[in-house]
Amino acid sequence: MSENPRMAALRRGMLEPLVLTALDRRQRYPAEIVAALRDAGFPAQEGTLYPLLTKLGREGAVTHEWRESSSGPPRKYLSLTPAGERQLSEFRAYWRDLTDTIEQIGRHS
Template identity: 40%
Template structure:
């Protein structure tokens, strides 16, 4: 088993949650989402981002509107739907439970200092 494979799977598992959280702050352009993720050290590429945004749109969790741009083609700006807000609330509760449980387990099995 390779560590890198497990790390990728862990990141994929929380990417949707992170993206929905970023979009929940207000209307946002896809490159802004990518920038936020990169600043947070979440590895993501456009080839991953756009299919995920399309899937979230098809699921009714996000909607978008086209905005004309002076610097090129029109841009899609994303925002959460009411269904997306409810979905995100469920993910937030799940995240809190998972982090509590994980931290509990880790703290119970941490090695004491061998000084």
């Protein structure tokens, strides 16, 4: 069964705030971010994630540090910057407002 195109567009728009949420108060490397999203039921692929992480880095929302790994090459661990924390806070406030608006309109229909 194919996915509803409207829902697919909404899902794509949710990737950025979900990635920021995955990094809230916790450093992760990209494969861990993908796993966290999938574990929560959000279909994510590394091929989609990397361009977004690059964009977030350019914008100053995330930073990274390299760490040695016992299971292979060093890993790039990402974390939120203060700007990323503000962006996540703005996303959360907007989401609450949007949810409230949807509920309010539903009550008045």
